[in-house]
Amino acid sequence: MATINNTSASLLPIKNKDAKEVAFPLIAVVAVCIVPFILLLGNVSLATPKLQTPSPWPGISADATFQEYAYLALKGSFTHTILEWTAVCSAAFVIVLAFMQYRLTKEPSLLVIGVALACAGAMDAFHTFAADRLIEAVADNTNLIPFTWAICRTFNAVILLVGVGLFAITKSHKLKSSGNVIILVMSSIFIAMAYVIIHVCATSQSLPQTMFPGAVITRPYDIYPIVPYMLCAFWIFPLYYKKHRTYFGLSLMLSIIPQIATQLYMAFGSQELHDNCFNIAHGLKAFSYMVPIFGLSMQNMCTYQQRTQAQKQLRESKMQTAAVIDFADDAIITIDENGTVESANQATLDMFGYEHHEIIRKNIKMLMPQPYRMEHDEYLSAYKKTGVAKVIGIGREVIGRHKDGHTFAIDLSVSQIIVNGKRLYTGIVRNIEERKQQEKKLVEFKLALDATADCVFMFEPNTLQITYTNQIAVEQVHYSLEKLQSMTMVDIRPKYTIDSFNAMVKPLMESESHTLVFETDQRTSEGIDISVEVSLRFVPEIGESGRFVSIVRDITERKQTELALQDYALALESVNNSVEQARSESEIATRAKSNFLANMSHELRTPMNSIIGFTRRLMKKLDGTISERDYDALETVDRNAKHLLALINDILDFSKIEAGKLELDIASFDFRDSVKETLVSTSALFDAKSLKLETDLPSEPLIIKGDHVRIRQIMTNLISNAVKYSREGTITVSLTQTDLHVDENKIPVARFSVKDTGIGIKPEDIKRLFGKFTQLGEGTAGKVGGTGLGLAITAEFVRMHGGLIQVSSDYGQGSEFSVLLPINGHDLSTLSTEKLACELAPNTNNDDGESIVCVQGAS
Numbered sequence: 001m002a003t004i005n006n007t008s009a010s011l012l013p014i015k016n017k018d019a020k021e022v023a024f025p026l027i028a029v030v031a032v033c034i035v036p037f038i039l040l041l042g043n044v045s046l047a048t049p050k051l052q053t054p055s056p057w058p059g060i061s062a063d064a065t066f067q068e069y070a071y072l073a074l075k076g077s078f079t080h081t082i083l084e085w086t087a088v089c090s091a092a093f094v095i096v097l098a099f100m101q102y103r104l105t106k107e108p109s110l111l112v113i114g115v116a117l118a119c120a121g122a123m124d125a126f127h128t129f130a131a132d133r134l135i136e137a138v139a140d141n142t143n144l145i146p147f148t149w150a151i152c153r154t155f156n157a158v159i160l161l162v163g164v165g166l167f168a169i170t171k172s173h174k175l176k177s178s179g180n181v182i183i184l185v186m187s188s189i190f191i192a193m194a195y196v197i198i199h200v201c202a203t204s205q206s207l208p209q210t211m212f213p214g215a216v217i218t219r220p221y222d223i224y225p226i227v228p229y230m231l232c233a234f235w236i237f238p239l240y241y242k243k244h245r246t247y248f249g250l251s252l253m254l255s256i257i258p259q260i261a262t263q264l265y266m267a268f269g270s271q272e273l274h275d276n277c278f279n280i281a282h283g284l285k286a287f288s289y290m291v292p293i294f295g296l297s298m299q300n301m302c303t304y305q306q307r308t309q310a311q312k313q314l315r316e317s318k319m320q321t322a323a324v325i326d327f328a329d330d331a332i333i334t335i336d337e338n339g340t341v342e343s344a345n346q347a348t349l350d351m352f353g354y355e356h357h358e359i360i361r362k363n364i365k366m367l368m369p370q371p372y373r374m375e376h377d378e379y380l381s382a383y384k385k386t387g388v389a390k391v392i393g394i395g396r397e398v399i400g401r402h403k404d405g406h407t408f409a410i411d412l413s414v415s416q417i418i419v420n421g422k423r424l425y426t427g428i429v430r431n432i433e434e435r436k437q438q439e440k441k442l443v444e445f446k447l448a449l450d451a452t453a454d455c456v457f458m459f460e461p462n463t464l465q466i467t468y469t470n471q472i473a474v475e476q477v478h479y480s481l482e483k484l485q486s487m488t489m490v491d492i493r494p495k496y497t498i499d500s501f502n503a504m505v506k507p508l509m510e511s512e513s514h515t516l517v518f519e520t521d522q523r524t525s526e527g528i529d530i531s532v533e534v535s536l537r538f539v540p541e542i543g544e545s546g547r548f549v550s551i552v553r554d555i556t557e558r559k560q561t562e563l564a565l566q567d568y569a570l571a572l573e574s575v576n577n578s579v580e581q582a583r584s585e586s587e588i589a590t591r592a593k594s595n596f597l598a599n600m601s602h603e604l605r606t607p608m609n610s611i612i613g614f615t616r617r618l619m620k621k622l623d624g625t626i627s628e629r630d631y632d633a634l635e636t637v638d639r640n641a642k643h644l645l646a647l648i649n650d651i652l653d654f655s656k657i658e659a660g661k662l663e664l665d666i667a668s669f670d671f672r673d674s675v676k677e678t679l680v681s682t683s684a685l686f687d688a689k690s691l692k693l694e695t696d697l698p699s700e701p702l703i704i705k706g707d708h709v710r711i712r713q714i715m716t717n718l719i720s721n722a723v724k725y726s727r728e729g730t731i732t733v734s735l736t737q738t739d740l741h742v743d744e745n746k747i748p749v750a751r752f753s754v755k756d757t758g759i760g761i762k763p764e765d766i767k768r769l770f771g772k773f774t775q776l777g778e779g780t781a782g783k784v785g786g787t788g789l790g791l792a793i794t795a796e797f798v799r800m801h802g803g804l805i806q807v808s809s810d811y812g813q814g815s816e817f818s819v820l821l822p823i824n825g826h827d828l829s830t831l832s833t834e835k836l837a838c839e840l841a842p843n844t845n846n847d848d849g850e851s852i853v854c855v856q857g858a859s
Contacts, residue, residue: 033261127149233257247299335425476552516535725758737750798819
């Protein structure tokens, strides 16, 4: 924010190097003070002659009138009065000139010092009135005149010391900030002091004797002012002049010389009233006031010259500024607080299409489309109320409106200035429509380049200097963007030189072809060559001399694929032949297996069913008629036949599973009742080994969907295994409903568990527990028998129901098998073990050495 003040003025400094400006006044002042002393040495009388009575005065006839004698008698008083009033008038001139200079510079020290000198002049006026008996005074003139003189001089010295010292010692900026208060306070103090001194002197009946003729110091009271004058001369006034190197500061410092000389003449030379030193002292006192008058006069003259010169320069500057503004390429508009256009240069008229008279004194919003018009009015209104600037001093992009109605992008910068107290706003407007269009095209172009998966290079046509690359290109060649833009295309194309490359692209520059496609190698910063396919095009619209745009695709994999395909093609026929042969052999084996299973099903099951049937009939018919030993033999036949039939069924079921021909008969049933039925059918197994059975079943039915027969087969297999591998102890069968927490979802499942106190499973064996034809524990396996397909079939049945099997075992202490079947049809077999909740543990040993595994199908 700028402020223009047409009445500004400043104190004019005196240059340090211009010693003549200081030396000449100093010599002149010193000369004025010394010349009277030289005249006295030459017996030149400067005293006022006294009236001799009764003998006549020289030059006065004996018949002179009383009036003539009176004039002669009062000649000393007249001289004294003239000299004093000269000092008083000089003091008055000082305050007038100081006030004039203060109006221009606002320097408070000028007015305070001027008031101090004016108050000293007022004291001199009192001294004159008292000496001439123009005011009532009680004391005799013999004591009144010298005493009031001494008092007035002391007062003069003190107020100069205080007034000038205040501004010599204190920092200027602190005084300027409270200048009016200082002026008022100091003036009041000086005036009050002057009044008190005048009142005391006028009302005192007797005053002390101040004149001692014949003594070395004839007027001792005049010694006192010399002390503050000396402080002023050697400390205060030089310090003030150092801070205010002006004509006034110089004259104030020089004025102390006649002030001190006045006191010396009076204190050491004046024997009586109106003698030589008396008149010299009064004359020098008047001269001491004239020195600041001279300084202030010079100051005012220089200030006037400065203002005149400044106004001239301002007029010239305005003319130059107006010429510069009028010929500026940017539009420059000045408006007032209401948005009214004050001025507009020619660029404004050209940019917006108006004539000068059509825009001056009109509201600036005529150059704006909606909604900028409304926003501008709201902004000016808000700024008037709050003073908060949101646009001033901040450049921004807006939309301008041409006279014909079309709009265009402009860059607007607004600043505020104060001219003669009036707030104005200056806006600098630049038409950036063309630049915005170019930027838009450039952004679209770069976005297109960055979006491609291929490398893009732009380079100069003559020097081949790289000017642009997209990020993919930087990543491919492993150079930094800055490094690439300092290289040429030949630096990364080792197969070419500048000449050979220029020869290759010459048809593009001569417009003989539009695009050049070729394969080459591109070298990375590590020196590795990459096979690339280059699509090169010359674009004359980009840059002064055009640009080459090169799209580069890494074809390393394609090259490797082509080589590999050649090798694969050679081996393909051999592989196809082998596959065809294997397929034929597989079909033959499959047919043979199917025939075998069909024959086995018919040839094995039919005899076994007959054996079992006839054995049961024979046992029933012969019960009680044969010996117990023979009856036990029949039971052994029945038991082994059933066992053999179970083995045959396992093999046939697993064959169907592998062939994908085993289908489930899905229906809803009560899992709890199914568990009870299974326990009843397997109760004989517990009785045979004297094992204790414990159950934990829900009190309410637990309905699930599944193949009731296959699920009973699952439970039977797990219970049979628990009985097989348990010599004693307890087998616990439980059924519960629980929730698995997977991915913040709850999956309701039915959990069937069989826990035994058998031999357990070794940690290294538990992972292969569900393999085909696998039996763990050779000694035990040999005793219990089996095909090793039971758990594998069980796992597959569980998987087909979308469930999981969880196994935990502590070797030597027992095992627990748990089957988790989904209630709502969710397929648990698709979940990874890591996503299951704490019910399913990972395939690791826990802290107690217990091995735990989750099985999702046979291995």
